[in-house]
Amino acid sequence: MEVSPIGNNPEFVIKFYLPSALPSALRVLCGAKWPISFAFWRPMTTMQTPLKHYWQGMIFPRCGQCSMRMVGLHRCPMHPVFSGMMSCDNALIGTRGNLFRNSERMSRQRILCLGKFDGMHRGHLALLRRAAQYGAPTILRMTGMATVLGWIPRPPLVSEADRPRILSQWSAQLGHPIDVLRWPFAQLRHLHAQQFCQILAQDMHADVVVVGSDFRFGKDRQAGIEELCEEGRSVGIQVAVVPPELDEQVMISSTRIRSALAIGAVDEARRLYGRPHALCGRVVAGDGRGRTLGFPTANMGDVSNLVPAQGVYAAHAYLADGSRIKAAVNVGTAPTVATARESRVEAHLLDWSGDCYNQALRLDFIERIREERRFADRDDLMRQIEHDVQRVAIACDQRLEGES
Known part of the structure; x- marks a missing residue:
């Protein structure tokens, strides 16, 4: 077991190997009834160590309810456990991505940007720009709303696999790293404004909260900016409100982007995003019809986000090795050469x-x-x-010239 202090604070990081019976071990280590908040990373078990897992824990004195103090997202397992933690009975709550990465994370000011951040568009970037005026921003994503409210499932605008790339670009623009936390909608939908702000202050240690002017929260979305500012002041949180980001005098939103893609208006979607709409998937075997026509295609399968309307598009294709290639993309059923076929995404890679x-x-x-049509x-x-x-080559060249 390794125990080391974090700076000059009365806080310790404990690293050790233990069998699965962690709760009993924690009782012995702490000498109290669950006065510990801890994070864990459990690698793949092996035949050699089927019962051993690597755990990293952090002991923080003076919890608000049982004399132990928690830092950031870490709360005493004796009390309600916030997203991203493992409680002492081995019940995983939330995701590991919510945990602090190092002790430096605990010492600096926390600036939270609140929202769904589903489309990662210019409006979201405006929130981050405002947050970056205070320091390194953290996105607090409200997730799972559609599932909780019983909405019809729909593909996301941005693939989860592509979000790190976009965040990296934004981070370079802002000059700050960007962290991302998730707050499941099921955990916050019934909170009153006071409870909501107390969690931001006590559990997330928020110093500044940045929101859009249309932000609503709390039980039945009854609270808005006025309540957030009032309750925020009572718990020591500064609230920064960002006006809507406009395009052609209309507020930029994920709904507008979806509407644009539904009619194939990828140029409009690019304006609203601030970047091209990116479709992510994997190359799968097709029926080989493109090759017989002299235009072989890479057939995209496992598509993980929203596909634009049927039609022929100019695009840049990015392969696994990072290479960028001009691509003529057909979204549709290829009615001239196929019958009763489901819609597909097929990309002819130019000069490749x-x-x-x-x-x-x-x-x-x-x-x-x-548009796609039958010939x-x-x-x-x-x-x-x-x-x-030919038109695709020209469009791609013009796009590259615009970037330079």
Whole structure:
């Protein structure tokens, strides 16, 4: 077992190997009834150590309810456990991604940006810009709302796999690292404004909270900016309110982006995002019809986010090795060469040859070239594809010139 202090604070990090009977061990270590908050990382068990897991815990004195003090998201397991913690009975609450990464994280000011951050668009970036005026921002994502409220499931605008890339770009723009925490909607939907702000202050140790002017919270969304400012002051939180980010005099929102993609307006979506709409998936085997036409395609499967309307698009394809390639993308059923086929995403990679099957693929949509339609015969189709490829090359070149 290793015990080491964190700076000059009366706090300790404990690292040790233990069998699964952790609760009993903690009683012995602490000499009290659950006066400890701890994080854990459990690697894959092996045949050699089937019962051993690696645990890292942190003991914090003076909890608000049983004389032990917790830092950040860590709370005494004797009391309600916040997202991201492992309680002493081995019940996982939330996700490991919510835990503090190091002691430096505990000492600096915490600035929280509240919202769903589902579309990661210019409006969200405006919140982070305001937060960055105070220091390194932390996104607090409200997640799981659709499931809790029984809404019809729909694909996300941004793939979870692509979020780190976007956050990295934003971090470079802001000059600060960006942390992300998750707050399950099921845990906050019935909170009153006072309870909501107390959690922000006591459990998350928020110093500054940044929200949009339309932010609503609390039980039945009854509370708004006025209540947040009032309750925030009572617990020592400064509230910063950011006005809406506008495009053509209309507020930017995830709903607007979805509406644009529903009609194939990827250029409008790009304006609202501040970047191209990116479709993420994996290259899977197709039926080989594109190759017989002289235009082989990479067929995208396992698509993890919202696909634009059917049509032909100019895009940049990014392969697993990081290479960027111009791509003519068809979203649809290919009615000229196939019948009764489900809609697919097929990308012809310009001036490229090779094997990319089973590799990750990202398509950044630049422009919609035309709608999908049925042609009289294969010759008409091939002539149209040749014309499409020319237009795609021009659109991609213009996009690159605009970036430079």
